Amino acid sequence: APSCEHKGKTVYKLKSTTKRQNWWYDDRISYIDTKTFADLRTEYFKNGEKIKVIDRDWGTLGMDDPRAQTWRYWYGKTFATGHETWAVIPAEVVEFNQDWESSMWSEQTLRKIKR
Numbered sequence: 001a002p003s004c005e006h007k008g009k010t011v012y013k014l015k016s017t018t019k020r021q022n023w024w025y026d027d028r029i030s031y032i033d034t035k036t037f038a039d040l041r042t043e044y045f046k047n048g049e050k051i052k053v054i055d056r057d058w059g060t061l062g063m064d065d066p067r068a069q070t071w072r073y074w075y076g077k078t079f080a081t082g083h084e085t086w087a088v089i090p091a092e093v094v095e096f097n098q099d100w101e102s103s104m105w106s107e108q109t110l111r112k113i114k115r
Helices: 107-111
Strands: 011-017 027-033 039-046 049-060 069-078 084-088
Touching: none
Parallel strands: none
Antiparallel strands: 011 027, 027 039, 039 049, 049 069, 069 084
């Protein structure tokens, strides 16, 4: 079940359309918090029918920047099968502001990540 902490927040409603042919969805609508830019909900559509929804619960990292957020959990549901997924990210596994070498986030390194 989705978190209620997002209720009353102002959001951007963003529609994205895939460029890939025969992809598993045609377009998606994302609800983006206007202060943190966290994606609170994404709805996926195929042939005009909602086929999947993913709700995300975000928590602050306690920094001055309101965009410094971390996932607390994701909940997803595929409507055709009724399959539900729940992914919990415990606070104790979240690490940030680590002392990484600058080459870790180079364009060359990021290109190696499989999509």
